[in-house]
Amino acid sequence: xxxxxxxxxxxxxxxxxxxxxxxxxxxxxxxxxxxxxxxxxxxxxxxxxxxxxxxxxxxxxxxxxxxxxxxxxxxxxxxxxxxxxxxxxxxxxxxxxxxxxxxxxxxxxxxxxxxxxxxxxxxxxxxxxxxxxxxxxxxxxxxxxxxxxxxxxxxxxxxxxxxxxxxxxxxxxxxxxxxxxxxxxxxxxxxxxxxxxxxxxxxxxxxxxxxxxxxxxxxxxxxxxxxxxxxxxxxxxxxxxxxxxxxxxxxxxxxxxxxxxxxxxxxxxxxxxxxxxxxxxxxxxxxxxxxxxxxxxxxxxxxxxxxxxxxxxxxxxxxxxxxxxxxxxxxxxxxxxxxxxxxxxxxxxxxxxxxxxxxxxxxxxxxxxxxxxxxxxxxxxxxxxxxxxxxxxxxxxxxxxxxx
Amino acid sequence: xxxxxxxxxxxxxxxxxxxxxxxxxxxxxxxxxxxxxxxxxxxxxxxxxxxxxxxxxxxxxxxxxxxxxxxxxxxxxxxxxxxxxxxxxxxxxxxxxxxxxxxxxxxxxxxxxxxxxxxxxxxxxxxxxxxxxxxxxxxxxxxxxxxxxxxxxxxxxxxxxxxxxxxxxxxxxxxxxxxxxxxxxxxxxxxxxxxxxxxxxxxxxxxxxxxxxxxxxxxxxxxxxxxxxxxxxxxxxxxxxxxxxxxxxxxxxxxxxxxxxxxxxxxxxxxxxxxxxxxxxxxxxxxxxxxxxxxxxxxxxxxxxxxxxxxxxxxxxxxxxxxxxxxxxxxxxxxxxxxxxxxxxxxxxxxxxxxxxxxxxxxxxxxxxxxxxxxxxxxxxxxxxxxxxxxxxxxxxxxxxxxx
Numbered sequence: 120x121x122x123x124x125x126x127x128x129x130x131x132x133x134x135x136x137x138x139x140x141x142x143x144x145x146x147x148x149x150x151x152x153x154x155x156x157x158x159x160x161x162x163x164x165x166x167x168x169x170x171x172x173x174x175x176x177x178x179x180x181x182x183x184x185x186x187x188x189x190x191x192x193x194x195x196x197x198x199x200x201x202x203x204x205x206x207x208x209x210x211x212x213x214x215x216x217x218x219x220x221x222x223x224x225x226x227x228x229x230x231x232x233x234x235x236x237x238x239x240x241x242x243x244x245x246x247x248x249x250x251x252x253x254x255x256x257x258x259x260x261x262x263x264x265x266x267x268x269x270x271x272x273x274x275x276x277x278x279x280x281x282x283x284x285x286x287x288x289x290x291x292x293x294x295x296x297x298x299x300x301x302x303x304x305x306x307x308x309x310x311x312x313x314x315x316x317x318x319x320x321x322x323x324x325x326x327x328x329x330x331x332x333x334x335x336x337x338x339x340x341x342x343x344x345x346x347x348x349x350x351x352x353x354x355x356x357x358x359x360x361x362x363x364x365x366x367x368x369x370x371x372x373x374x375x376x377x378x379x380x381x382x383x384x385x386x387x388x389x390x391x392x393x394x395x396x397x398x399x400x401x402x403x404x405x406x407x408x409x410x411x412x413x414x415x416x417x418x419x420x421x422x423x424x425x426x427x428x429x430x431x432x433x434x435x436x437x438x439x440x441x442x443x444x445x446x447x448x449x450x451x452x453x454x455x456x457x458x459x460x461x462x463x464x465x466x467x468x469x470x471x472x473x474x475x476x477x478x479x480x481x482x483x484x485x486x487x488x489x490x491x492x493x494x495x496x497x498x499x500x501x502x503x504x505x506x507x508x509x510x511x512x513x514x515x516x517x518x519x520x521x522x523x
Numbered sequence: 524x525x526x527x528x529x530x531x532x533x534x535x536x537x538x539x540x541x542x543x544x545x546x547x548x549x550x551x552x553x554x555x556x557x558x559x560x561x562x563x564x565x566x567x568x569x570x571x572x573x574x575x576x577x578x579x580x581x582x583x584x585x586x587x588x589x590x591x592x593x594x595x596x597x598x599x600x601x602x603x604x605x606x607x608x609x610x611x612x613x614x615x616x617x618x619x620x621x622x623x624x625x626x627x628x629x630x631x632x633x634x635x636x637x638x639x640x641x642x643x644x645x646x647x648x649x650x651x652x653x654x655x656x657x658x659x660x661x662x663x664x665x666x667x668x669x670x671x672x673x674x675x676x677x678x679x680x681x682x683x684x685x686x687x688x689x690x691x692x693x694x695x696x697x698x699x700x701x702x703x704x705x706x707x708x709x710x711x712x713x714x715x716x717x718x719x720x721x722x723x724x725x726x727x728x729x730x731x732x733x734x735x736x737x738x739x740x741x742x743x744x745x746x747x748x749x750x751x752x753x754x755x756x757x758x759x760x761x762x763x764x765x766x767x768x769x770x771x772x773x774x775x776x777x778x779x780x781x782x783x784x785x786x787x788x789x790x791x792x793x794x795x796x797x798x799x800x801x802x803x804x805x806x807x808x809x810x811x812x813x814x815x816x817x818x819x820x821x822x823x824x825x826x827x828x829x830x831x832x833x834x835x836x837x838x839x840x841x842x843x844x845x846x847x848x849x850x851x852x853x854x855x856x857x858x859x860x861x862x863x864x865x866x867x868x869x870x871x872x873x874x875x876x877x878x879x880x881x882x883x884x885x886x887x888x889x890x891x892x893x894x895x896x897x898x899x900x901x902x903x904x905x906x907x908x909x910x911x912x913x914x915x916x917x918x919x920x921x922x923x924x925x926x927x
Binding site: 135138139169172173175176177179180181183184185187188190191194195197198199201202203205206212213215217218262263264 | 539542543573576577579580581583584585587588589591592594595598599602603605606607609610616617619621622666667668
């Protein structure tokens with residue numbers, strides 16, 4: 120059987136007309152002689168509506184009940200899709216996770232799919248049926264409903280592709296693929312035809328919102344090719360695949376960036392072992408994500424300066440936590456509210472010398488000051504003033520020949 | 524174990540504040556040392572919202588998917604109640620019908636509960652837990668979700684009371700009990716303390732909207748006492764119970780009525796065997812409910828006049844069906860759009876002579892013309908002009924001493 124798993128996100132099923140459009144897409148694959156498995160999210164807005172209800176009932180709403188409430192969103196969307204396919208003359212039915220079942224482990228709201236009982240689904244496919252299965256959820260070994268966290272429907276689709284040995288897994292969404300950078304910033308941004316899991320992981324972590332990093336990681340571990348396509352336009356999408364499927368014509372695959380970062384520098388921190396841990400512990404405990412960290416070399420005064428970045432939203436909370444932290448002494452805090460991180464990503468840089476130099480040189484020529492630098496094997500990130508963001512992305516996009 | 528089943532209707536859980544109130548009611552029973560099983564409907568408005576979605580997708584939405592969509596309403600309501608009880612420090616959890624399971628047979632949307640696996644529920648009760656179970660639904664033997672039709676949560680509560688051998692089944696709703704007649708029409712209407720299943724069945728069929736007839740019938744067959752109470756006011760409700768638990772001080776228990784009936788008379792119908800069946804068959808096929816039927820004695824001309832009543836909403840459809848019915852010939856149709864049926868109900872009338880006379884006499888004294896008469900063992904119904912409705916209910920309520 121030539122199986123394709125089609126996953127539709129919340130905006131793709133966000134209205135009655137859009138659900139009808141989804142049915143049309145599904146039917147187009149039947150015509151290409153695919154057996155189709157549909158994985159759907161809840162209609163956009165529905166999950167937020169349900170979350171609000173639970174919050175109004177209690178600030179400590181039990182996670183098991185929270186997941187049970189949220190899971191209804193996908194249940195409704197799947198039945199509506201199946202209903203539409205039936206009306207169009209196709210054998211289709213919805214499957215709730217307990218009907219399959221999809222087994223998960225781990226905590227409620229952050230569970231992980233470990234097993235999908237594929238027997239009934241395969242039988243239904245053999246009969247010519249179209250199973251429409253709920254994304255984002257499963258049951259645990261206590262027979263209770265669990266969810267896999269936001270963006271979890273992608274992970275569901277990837278696991279179905281794995282267990283059913285599907286030929287393809289296609290993520291239908293509201294963007295038409297993965298771009299070399301955000302086209303709203305750089306109009307010359309180009310759609311990437313193929314990108315490796317590793318590059319996509321970096322791009323996602325660096326602000327490309329198409330897929331959650333953990334879903335990409337699932338696909339990478341299971342060697343499942345993922346195509347990202349638009350639900351609304353009939354265009355070729357982008358393929359996320361193994362490195363060796365990709366030509367290395369371009370050293371750099373794309374330029375990512377974050378918009379809303381803030382930079383904090385602690386001046387004159389007493390430089391004792393474990394001081395960084397003491398600074399960051401209260402931040403971690405309060406779910407504040409610390410990104411780039413730089414520590415200057417200690418002077419003879421046994422003092423050091425520590426710089427790090429966080430999301431702007433977390434700034435006031437972070438400031439408070441730092442000031443009331445009795446375990447750490449420092450002379451002053453300097454805050455820069457408006458900074459942005461710009462990154463170049465590409466597996467090609469491993470084998471190409473001089474990428475770092477070219478990046479810094481290109482920025483320097485445009486008088487863009489680099490505040491902080493951080494690197495990995497396949498990406499280089501720099502922190503710049505927010506006012507320089509567009510200029511920086513532009514010049515790097517051009518420097519690494521992504522414009523054409 | 525002293526078990527009580529508490530059922531909450533859609534208006535009772537219609538908002539966050541109302542759900543918090545439901546939790547308060549549940550906790551009051553714990554204080555009386557009851558083990559409580561909660562059965563809940565969907566939040567009011569939710570079922571209609573979901574029905575609309577399915578209708579927009581397709582006029583022939585598959586019944587199996589329809590039930591799956593609708594079942595989410597109760598799933599959300601039950602989790603919200605369980606969440607609130609948890610926050611108030613009580614061990615509570617929601618149970619979906621597939622988790623219990625609740626087995627049903629029959630068609631989708633009109634299924635009937637045949638078995639409830641009580642083991643897990645009883646274990647949870649023994650541990651001091653409060654199970655909050657979804658009303659209105661179950662699963663069938665194909666492991667798919669089914670619903671039991673509107674008002675089906677009452678039937679669910681009654682079946683839980685039966686299988687768990689509950690001491691009490693209490694239906695919490697937006698009225699505070701069953702009245703001798705509608706208090707909006709007769710301000711002197713009194714709450715009935717106790718009413719027999721049989722009387723309640725007649726009252727329900729005749730327009731008292733508190734419970735669906737089939738739920739009352741379920742309770743009657745299983746000998747389960749039902750109390751109907753207000754969710755919003757802490758008042759004694761009405762008890763529906765066996766005849767022998769009830770004093771027969773009053774001959775008549777109540778006066779029921781329907782507001783929106785229409786009367787159709789077919790003049791000069793050819794009087795051949797089977798003609799009535801031929802007239803009514805197309806109406807039944809179109810789900811038009813024919814209520815009172817009277818046929819005049821045939822004249823020597825081999826013609827007869829046939830009178831029957833239907834709901835006003837069905838009038839134009841009925842007229843069309845009658846006129847295009849080629850199998851029946853008649854000379855003329857007379858339609859009376861504004862009639863009402865007024866009924867007196869009471870098991871006492873079986874053993875009390877002269878009830879019919881008293882009814883007709885009381886109406887005659889007020890110059891109320893009786894258009895059609897229909898009787899059963901425990902009720903007498905008459906059809907009157909709608910303009911006489913209030914006067915008729917008033918005089919009968921007084922005549923049978925229901926005013927005090």
